[in-house]
Amino acid sequence: MIEARGLVKRYGSTTAVDNLSFDVRPGTVTGFLGPNGAGKSTTMRMMLGLDRPDAGTVRINGKNYRDLRSPLREVGALLEAKAFHPGRTARSHLTALAASNGIPRRRVNDVLEITGMAQLETRRQADRRAGKFSLGMAQRLGIAAALLGDPAVLLLDEPVNGLDPEGIRWIRNLLKNLAAHGRTVLVSSHLISEVAQTADQLVVIGQGRLLAQTTVAELSARSSSLEEAFFQLTEGSTEYSASNIAYRGSLS
């Protein structure tokens, strides 16, 4: 369970996140949607205690992130940008992170297996320096790190970025499975069509503000198609609002 209450984050004169409140419930995949620059990544960094909110709070299972006793066992996160040292192997990276929270070393093998980094044809991937990884392999390493502590809450920022179709299908199944086991899963994306493949619940933001907390079914009933309903909802809060029509045309 994640509860955001009145979150505000400013960078200089720009307000990236503006009085944002929403809940993310366990047992289902929640899509975190918004156009580029809507404040999704900033919000996720505040959830992890990486960025300090200017106002408001975000609680994970009733606690501030900084008060968690064993954070990796409670929250797993895949952030937008790479979060590993390029000179370290995938296995060393995971082993070091596991040690910090007292997670047994065998769990490193487990997550390498879950993410397909220990399979025969990619076995060497786990022992290669991560700086040489393709975008897709880097995403798998990020997901492996998120799963290390077998956490009840997962935050994934744009997890399908850089994945090939096979990888995307794998991620979709993984997310559904994680939620089916009772976990809280929050997945950000700027593509409604992608999110609709796995998510039931939706949190839609634009320019840092909450536009809707709804379900995929409810949103798609609002208009002729899910995408059309999404565009109507986010209209006026995209970075491209001046050329909104042309932007929409290029996507369909």
Place this chain on the structure above:
Amino acid sequence: MTTATLTRGATRTAGGYGFRSVARMEWLKLRSVRSTAWVLLVFAAGMIGLAILVMAHQHWATMSPADQASFDPTNNSFAGLALGQLALGVLGVLAITTEFSSGMIRATLAAVPRRPLLLAAKAAVLGAVTLVAGEVLAFAAFAVGEAVLRSPAPHATLGQPGVLRAVLMAGAYPGLIALIGLGLGAVIRHTAGAICAVVGILFVLPLILVPLGTSIQNSVGQFMPMLIAENSLTAVKPQSHTLSPGLGFGMLCLYAAAALAVGSWALARRDA
């Protein structure tokens, strides 16, 4: 995909993170990047190489009586500290700036949200590794230096008054510079900028004093880290305008503590 291992409970055990587990992570991190080995290799080469270079070229016969009187065979064995301090200072910088440049810091802080604890664990691991490396190389440089020094120049032995103290302090010095580098790295976050700051403190500050005149050089210079190492820590024969070895060592500990305190404050206060 293996769904079986997704069932929650795979890692349910008691306990949270603490200094020991975080220090263990930092130890695993430090030894799993190649830069650590390279920097330690440069450190070893500098300590041993310069000891040989300087000690093998002491020509007792051609020295003036004044030079002969002030000749300090212990102090001269540690010429390599000039390079060695820079190597370990860089190691300290890299221990934190590569986390920022690669994005690793976000994974680290998600695992260890208590940031002062993280920096304390980093400092403990870095301090232990650099202290061991420093002491090993200090004794090695001393032994090699005395071995290549030609008679009739007087030789130093560990049994002579002040010599063991000088060797031990020479070994501890580069580790303290590493901790200063770590603290500066936590504040500056960029590798190049933080290394510049270390070079500035070690090499440029003493140069700035030169045009200010002898009296300022004498009064302020004795507090400069590199001059403390040269004139206080590793000197067996007392020199003028210098801190005592104990006071000099205390000053360096104070600098390291201050750098780490500021680094910890900056790390805790700023977004990652």
